[in-house]
Amino acid sequence: MRRWWPGGLRARLLVAFVLVTVLGAAAAAWSSAGSAGRALVAAAERGVAEAVTGRIGAVAAELTHPPDQDALDRLRAAVGPGALATYGDLRSAAGTGTDLVTDALRSAVRTGDRLVTQRVAARDGVWLLVGTPIAVTAPDGARTPSGIEVYVARDLADVERQVDGLTAGAAGTAALALPPAVLLALAAARGVLRPVRELRDTARRLAAGDLGARTPPRGADELTELTATVNEMAGSLQASMAALQRMRADARRFAADVSHELRTPLSTLTAVVEVLAAATADVADADARESAQLAIAETQRLVELVEDLMEVSRLDAGTASLHLEDVDAAAAVRDCLRARGWLDRVELLAPDGVGLRVDRRRLDVVVANLVGNALQHGGPPVRVLVGALDDRVRIEVVDGGPGVPQHVRAHVFDRFAKGDPARTRTPGSGLGLAIARENARLHGGDIAVADPTAAGGEGARFVLLLPREQEDR
CATH class of the missing domain: 1.10.287.130 (Signal transduction histidine kinase, dimerisation/phosphotransfer (DHp) domain)
Structure with missing residues (x-):
């Protein structure tokens, strides 16, 4: 059901509205057709019963008792086609449908003194069976059973066709209700969803930064x-x-x-x-x-x-602002280490010829902060690795110290962040890594704390990625 049920609010409103309208129209038409069909069948039953009763009454007074075969034939002929008259072992039948008389109908006629009807389904359609006993009236008005029974079979094909026509009309009424239901559903959905669309547009503008x-x-x-x-x-x-x-x-x-x-x-x-x-x-x-x-x-x-x-x-x-110039990445890093006297404390692994377009002063600040952080808070050996990717330059600073705990990594670039809250006095301003990252992002790059590579999973590893080429800004 979920697979075939539409996902959009508009589609769900349309489907629900159309279904309710069409099903309501179909239910009303079907109920009307059913009521009309039952009324037709009941009218047909009354008509047949009244006709049989009237014809029997017209000849009953002329019957002799006990009747012979000729009397039964006259009675059957007076009732009309599809009639069956019986008395004891005598039997007079003519027309089709008399073989459909059931034992239940015979029993009901013999044990009662009234007309009985029954509908039965045959291969060729539905038949109405009518059975009635004939009583003998004495001069004093007393009525006694004569033993004569009359059964009539009438084909209800015409009535069934009328009922089928009513059913088809009900289906057509439901089908005719579909186009107006769709139009009404579209109008209702448009009226209901217009405020929703306006709210959606407002939410999008708010999400885009338009707080007004x-x-x-x-x-x-x-x-x-x-x-x-x-x-x-x-x-x-x-x-x-x-x-x-x-x-x-x-x-x-x-x-x-x-x-x-x-x-x-x-x-x-x-x-x-x-x-x-x-x-x-x-x-x-x-x-x-x-x-x-x-x-x-x-x-x-x-x-x-x-x-x-x-x-x-x-x-x-x-x-x-950036003052961009073309530099050799290895030479720029080496100059940064030499200016601070770190060449004897830091191992530089950098191939020559890795071109980079950066603000040399800001690159010096970034590298100095990363290496200074490794020297102050890490441990030997401290290495700087420079490599070239397709369109970026990778500068990696690795130390052999205790590393950066997992719970600290998310805040290591925050301003005045401390890896160990117990160390209230640490060298530096506490802004070095934050400034380094801002300068990297100013170039269109970034700095991240990577997983340690030293033996035993120790050591901190900071990775700086910078684009090799960029336009002056």
């Missing part, structure tokens, strides 16, 4: 209530999204303003702590030298955090 989309309610039915509810939901969503956008814009502006305001005092503070470090380099007090070095390290860490915040602000604001 609304459907004007019409009428006062359930669909109107649904439309009003959807409009209220859309209004609430629009207000929530507007508040969220304001909050995000305020947060970005706050981060950018704070970062900008911190740059000048941090530059001055860096210069001061460097002078302090130089002044305490020859001081014999070890605690003073350690305090100066700690101040320099923390100041540098604060400078890096401010620079990262400013970079994040530019990426969020969409003001970050």
Whole structure:
């Protein structure tokens, strides 16, 4: 049933409406035809019974008792064709159908004093059998059974044909109801589904980002209530999204303003702590030298955090731009490692001649963040593998450390994310991987955490994919 039942709402409405209309018309026509057919059969039975009763009454007074064969023949001839008259062993029959008289009909006639009818089905159709006993009336009015029985068989073929005509008419009436039912169903479906289509279009516009989309309610039915509810939901969503956008814009502006305001005092503070470090380099007090070095390290860490915040602000604001140039991927990665003194700590496996069109400075930031993360949080050996695919370049950073737990992978690129919540003090700003991924996506690429490849399933593996060719933007 589910396979053949239409799936669309319009089709289901059409089929249901047409089925209800046609079945209702067919049921009404069929009921009318049945009632008319039963009335025809009953009228035919009454007509035959009255005719038989009248003819028997016309000759019954002339019958002698007990009757002989001639008397039975006269009685049978008076009743007409298809009649059978019996008295004891005497029998007078003429016409067709008399052989259809059943034992049940004979028994009912012999044990009663009234006319009995019965319908029987034969090979050539339906027959009506009528049986009646004949009573003898005494001078005092007393009636006693004479023993004479009369049976009449009448073919109901004409009546059956009339009933068949009524049935055919009922079927035709149901068929004639089909086209109007389809037209009414189309009109009803169009009226019912128009609000549904409008709601669908509004939902699509909302899904596409048009939060001002609304459907004007019409009428006062359930669909109107649904439309009003959807409009209220859309209004609430629009207000929530507007508040969220304001909050995000305020947060970005706050981060950018704070970062900008911190740059000048941090530059001055860096210069001061460097002078302090130089002044305490020859001081014999070890605690003073350690305090100066700690101040320099923390100041540098604060400078890096401010620079990262400013970079994040530019990426969020969409003001970050690419300065594309053609570079050799292996040479760019090697330069990044050399600039930070990592060549002796990182193994580079990169074939020469892998061309790449990127912003060299941003690629340096991405690689530096990935390798720096492996050196700080992973373990040796740290390897960088560069390979060329059909239309992309694959840069893979692998370390031999404890790896990235499965439950942390989904959040490893979040801002200020920490793999171990217990480590409240970690080197770096906590924005390195987030900035790396934003820069990769700015190029049309991406970074993902892949399954570990080191022995025992340990080690972290970050895979950077960048398109080899792209247009200037």
